[in-house]
Amino acid sequence: MEKKQVNIDKNNEVVKIRGLEKSFADYDVLRGIDLDLYQGENLVVLGRSGTGKSVLIKLISGLLRPDAGSIEVLGQDVVNISDRELEALRIRIGFSFQNSALYDSMTVRKNLEFPLVRNRKGITRQEINTSVERVLDAVGLSQTINQMPSELSGGQRKRIGIARTLILNPEIMMYDEPTAGLDPITCIEINDLINEVQQNFHTSSIIITHDLTCAKQTGDRIAMLLDGQFQRVGTFDEVFATEDTRVKPFYDYNFIE
Numbered sequence: 001m002e003k004k005q006v007n008i009d010k011n012n013e014v015v016k017i018r019g020l021e022k023s024f025a026d027y028d029v030l031r032g033i034d035l036d037l038y039q040g041e042n043l044v045v046l047g048r049s050g051t052g053k054s055v056l057i058k059l060i061s062g063l064l065r066p067d068a069g070s071i072e073v074l075g076q077d078v079v080n081i082s083d084r085e086l087e088a089l090r091i092r093i094g095f096s097f098q099n100s101a102l103y104d105s106m107t108v109r110k111n112l113e114f115p116l117v118r119n120r121k122g123i124t125r126q127e128i129n130t131s132v133e134r135v136l137d138a139v140g141l142s143q144t145i146n147q148m149p150s151e152l153s154g155g156q157r158k159r160i161g162i163a164r165t166l167i168l169n170p171e172i173m174m175y176d177e178p179t180a181g182l183d184p185i186t187c188i189e190i191n192d193l194i195n196e197v198q199q200n201f202h203t204s205s206i207i208i209t210h211d212l213t214c215a216k217q218t219g220d221r222i223a224m225l226l227d228g229q230f231q232r233v234g235t236f237d238e239v240f241a242t243e244d245t246r247v248k249p250f251y252d253y254n255f256i257e
């Protein structure tokens with residue numbers, strides 16, 4: 001499906017990273033990174049395995065501390081934040097991780113209710129039901145409400161995982177390898193869903209991937225991580241309009257017939 005135009009507010013950085021550095025032992029993973037995520041934008045971080053994409057997400061979400069540099073998320077300084085403030089901030093961010101599995105012993109409904117009951121004290125049964133129905137409808141899986149995760153396909157489980165994240169109305173979405181392990185048609189459906197979430201939930205998203213089809217379909221901008229830095233940032237076509245021998249093979253390999 002063609003990506004629809006969305007409103008991106010370039011005067012409002014929901015994530016603002018400057019001079020970010022992170023090393024492990026003698027391996028410099030991130031070597032001075034600057035990055036902005038604008039309100040309403042889908043930003044794809046593209047890079048080969050081991051380039052530090054997951055480390056970047058962990059730094060943004062406060063799970064790791066940088067060696068140098070600053071990270072602001074929704075106006076808060078994540079590097080110098082109290083545990084309590086970080087916990088409150090994380091509720092405003094939706095994480096769709098490869099390992100964010102559903103609870104196998106709970107129905108789809110119970111899986112979706114779980115974050116609400118835990119994070120929204122005093123929520124009524126009526127409000128819970130309305131929220132569950134809304135997010136299930138958003139991911140196109142209303143009919144699965146009473147099913148167990150084991151009865152769903154991989155793509156459906158991924159959708160329910162995204163619905164479970166959406167139920168807390170996140171302002172930022174972080175997708176870590178959203179299409180990994182899915183067949184090509186299901187990948188396209190997940191890419192469409194990422195775009196629908198952007199349009200209908202007005203989220204700003206960081207999408208970490210090495211899948212170029214995903215990058216092309218979902219990204220308003222692409223930031224290519226190479227040798228510890230964002231070497232190229234721009235639209236998909238801008239990023240790949242280069243003879244850089246570190247970038248070209250990545251493109252050629254991904255689109256091999």
Ligand SMILES: Nc1ncnc2c1ncn2[C@@H]1O[C@H](COP(=O)(O)OP(=O)(O)OP(=O)(O)O)[C@@H](O)[C@H]1O
Nearest residue numbers: 024027029047048049050051052053054055056210
């Ligand atoms: N806690 C850690 N301790 C030591 N090294 C780490 C740690 N976390 C990550 N690394 C190293 O940092 C590098 C980047 O890891 P990262 O997981 O961010 O890669 P990635 O780009 O997400 O790759 P993939 O696509 O394979 O998940 C790797 O070499 C990894 O071994």
